[in-house]
Amino acid sequence: MTAPLLTLDKVCKRFLVRKNFFGSGRRWLTAVDQVSLVVHQGETLGLVGESGCGKSTVGNLIVRLLAPDSGEIIFDGRNISTLSGQALRAARAKMQIVFQDPYSSLDPRMSVGAIVALPLRVAGLYQGTLLRERVISALAEVGLGEDSLERYPHEFSGGQRQRIALARALAVQPAFVVLDEPTSALDVSVQAQILQLMAELQARHGLAYLFISHNLNVVRHVSQRTAVMYLGAVVETGSTEDLFTSPAHPYTQALLASVPVADPRQRQNLARLKGDVPSPLDLPPGCGFHPRCPLAFDLCTKEAPQWVRIAPGHEVACHLHQ
Amino acid sequence: MPYLILASATKSTLPAWVRELGLTLRILSRNPSAVLGGMIIMTMAFLALAAPFIAPYDPIMLSLPDRLQSPGSAHFFGTDELGRDIFSRILYGARISLTIGLLVVGVAGITGSLIGAVAGYFGGVIDNVIMRCMDVILSFPALVLALSLAAAMGPSLVNAILATAVVMIPKFARLVRGEALAIREMPFVAASRVAGAGHLRIIFRHILPNCLNAAIVLATLTLGDAILIAASLSFIGLGAQPPTPEWGAMIASGRKFLMDQWWYATFPGLFILVTVIGFNIFGDAVRDVLDPRIRR
Numbered sequence: 001m002t003a004p005l006l007t008l009d010k011v012c013k014r015f016l017v018r019k020n021f022f023g024s025g026r027r028w029l030t031a032v033d034q035v036s037l038v039v040h041q042g043e044t045l046g047l048v049g050e051s052g053c054g055k056s057t058v059g060n061l062i063v064r065l066l067a068p069d070s071g072e073i074i075f076d077g078r079n080i081s082t083l084s085g086q087a088l089r090a091a092r093a094k095m096q097i098v099f100q101d102p103y104s105s106l107d108p109r110m111s112v113g114a115i116v117a118l119p120l121r122v123a124g125l126y127q128g129t130l131l132r133e134r135v136i137s138a139l140a141e142v143g144l145g146e147d148s149l150e151r152y153p154h155e156f157s158g159g160q161r162q163r164i165a166l167a168r169a170l171a172v173q174p175a176f177v178v179l180d181e182p183t184s185a186l187d188v189s190v191q192a193q194i195l196q197l198m199a200e201l202q203a204r205h206g207l208a209y210l211f212i213s214h215n216l217n218v219v220r221h222v223s224q225r226t227a228v229m230y231l232g233a234v235v236e237t238g239s240t241e242d243l244f245t246s247p248a249h250p251y252t253q254a255l256l257a258s259v260p261v262a263d264p265r266q267r268q269n270l271a272r273l274k275g276d277v278p279s280p281l282d283l284p285p286g287c288g289f290h291p292r293c294p295l296a297f298d299l300c301t302k303e304a305p306q307w308v309r310i311a312p313g314h315e316v317a318c319h320l321h322q
Numbered sequence: 323m324p325y326l327i328l329a330s331a332t333k334s335t336l337p338a339w340v341r342e343l344g345l346t347l348r349i350l351s352r353n354p355s356a357v358l359g360g361m362i363i364m365t366m367a368f369l370a371l372a373a374p375f376i377a378p379y380d381p382i383m384l385s386l387p388d389r390l391q392s393p394g395s396a397h398f399f400g401t402d403e404l405g406r407d408i409f410s411r412i413l414y415g416a417r418i419s420l421t422i423g424l425l426v427v428g429v430a431g432i433t434g435s436l437i438g439a440v441a442g443y444f445g446g447v448i449d450n451v452i453m454r455c456m457d458v459i460l461s462f463p464a465l466v467l468a469l470s471l472a473a474a475m476g477p478s479l480v481n482a483i484l485a486t487a488v489v490m491i492p493k494f495a496r497l498v499r500g501e502a503l504a505i506r507e508m509p510f511v512a513a514s515r516v517a518g519a520g521h522l523r524i525i526f527r528h529i530l531p532n533c534l535n536a537a538i539v540l541a542t543l544t545l546g547d548a549i550l551i552a553a554s555l556s557f558i559g560l561g562a563q564p565p566t567p568e569w570g571a572m573i574a575s576g577r578k579f580l581m582d583q584w585w586y587a588t589f590p591g592l593f594i595l596v597t598v599i600g601f602n603i604f605g606d607a608v609r610d611v612l613d614p615r616i617r618r
Contacts, residue, residue, distance in 0.1 A: 060512075063516045064516075065512050065515060065516065089518040092516070092518070093518070095516070096516060096517070097512070097513065097516050099509040099512070099513065100509075101509060104508050104509045104510065105508075105509035105510050105512075105513055106510055107508075107510040107527070107528055107531075107532070108532070109528075109531040109532055109534075110527070110531075115510075118514060118517060118519065118527070119514075119517035119518070122514075122517050122518045122519050122520075122523065123517075123518065165513070168513065168517075172517070
């Protein structure tokens with residue numbers, strides 16, 4: 001395989017939580033803990049996990065809305081984890097992000113034409129009539145007509161707004177797009193249309209996606225490879241096929257068991273989880289999952305597990321497989 | 323289905339802000355205090371604009387034989403000690419007072435909004451330094467600070483306007499800062515940042531336009547105060563200089579005659595009162611209508 005488009009190597013991000021005004025009792029919240037990921041040209045990597053596990057933080061770190069505390073983010077052969085200013089702007093010119101909520105991700109005071117044109121203006125690539133034509137063609141790609149140029153976001157439905165957000169992301173012809181729960185806020189019928197549209201755009205432009213979602217069915221449908229996150233750390237990665245048919249990590253197994261199945265006779269009794277996710281302010285020692293893991297043993301409480309390859313391209317961080 | 327057809331048929335091709343303005347005016351027209359305040363303001367604006375056509379006399383020309391006439395058919399509001407028609411002077415004074423109000427609010431609104439947007443957007447040390455400076459201004463009573471500034475700059479109408487504007491800046495800065503704090507966390511700002519937009523572009527394209535509603539409400543509410551403070555400065559002699567027919571200055575010169583010629587100071591005073599009340603009533607109503615947090 002050729003060199004990956006995007007590589008995350010042991011990326012960490014902590015947030016300072018100040019307890020009181022004078023800064024005493026300050027604590028660190030570990031949002032992303034030693035996350036390593038790889039995204040190849042033209043593929044979709046699904047990133048799944050429950051709410052608060054740090055999936056969106058990973059997305060924000062990649063597009064450098066946040067700066068990592070340690071680790072490296074290599075995009076298109078360049079380490080972008082420490083860049084800033086003009087160098088950062090140049091390095092991330094080929095990445096974009098689409099957010100979950102299509103209502104707050106479009107400025108209500110800007111016309112659709114201005115919204116889609118903004119990244120192009122910033123890049124300084126087009127002006128005047130050329131700019132207008134580029135905006136019109138970007139809107140056409142997501143199925144919106146020229147008449148939407150002068151209209152404002154509140155005149156559009158959620159699905160249409162997400163199309164506008166896609167048009168904005170694709171106008172600058174990126175190679176890689178972070179999709180941060182792009183369909184979670186939409187009706188099921190609209191979800192399918194947007195997913196279909198994103199697949200078409202990916203095929204047409206050879207885009208790579210990082211598809212962040214808590215909806216396992218959607219991830220299974222759209223991504224070639226999947227990574228599972230728990231408590232700020234990736235616990236298992238593999239091809240979507242392998243991961244969904246033979247999950248290796250107890251957490252992945254529990255997660256898959258929680259997916260609703262339409263057929264009651266098919267209900268399987270995989271591992272069920274007890275208790276709550278530990279506080280990221282106070283991470284458990286050893287493996288982060290051991291307080292809830294039905295299969296935990298002595299070692300899990302003491303040592304963090306190493307990555308193990310259990311099949312080509314299928315890796316898991318769990319002592320059971322050492 | 324007929325509803326859908328109706329909705330698409332009435333969809334106008336007007337720009338969004340025109341439609342929004344129309345909607346706002348329609349809501350305002352259902353609010354009695356907005357109508358009352360609006361009527362007062364429009365009357366004043368009309369008198370100011372039409373002053374040359376309505377005023378029976380020249381506001382500045384002296385006519386000593388007619389000095390200190392009591393109100394009557396020849397002079398509705400009487401004359402002053404130099405024989406000038408007070409009614410005509412009040413009409414021309416409306417021009418000055420309204421212009422002062424708009425200038426003060428314009429200067430303070432633009433400066434204050436820029437300061438507040440910068441403070442709220444950048445946050446941290448910049449925010450602290452800027453807002454503590456604003457607190458210093460706010461810690462003085464508005465009139466006292468305006469008075470000392472005007473005195474320091476020297477008596478003239480322009481200086482009075484500038485002094486009043488400076489006093490009003492912190493109000494706008496605080497308001498816009500609060501809005502900017504919320505807006506900078508919105509995903510559309512993050513999207514622009516990923517696209518490479520710089521701070522200036524984000525402040526001017528996202529933060530300021532989204533503060534506009536709140537700033538307009540505050541501007542309406544502040545207009546009355548601005549007129550009052552500017553009139554007070556003129557009353558003390560730090561603002562408009564004779565023979566300018568400014569309301570505050572007219573009260574000041576009429577003060578000496580208050581015992582025997584009551585009309586001299588009373589009529590300009592009434593006009594200040596009515597104008598300020600008009601702006602305040604209208605401003606309250608606009609706030610009720612435009613502020614989504616207290617919209618009913």
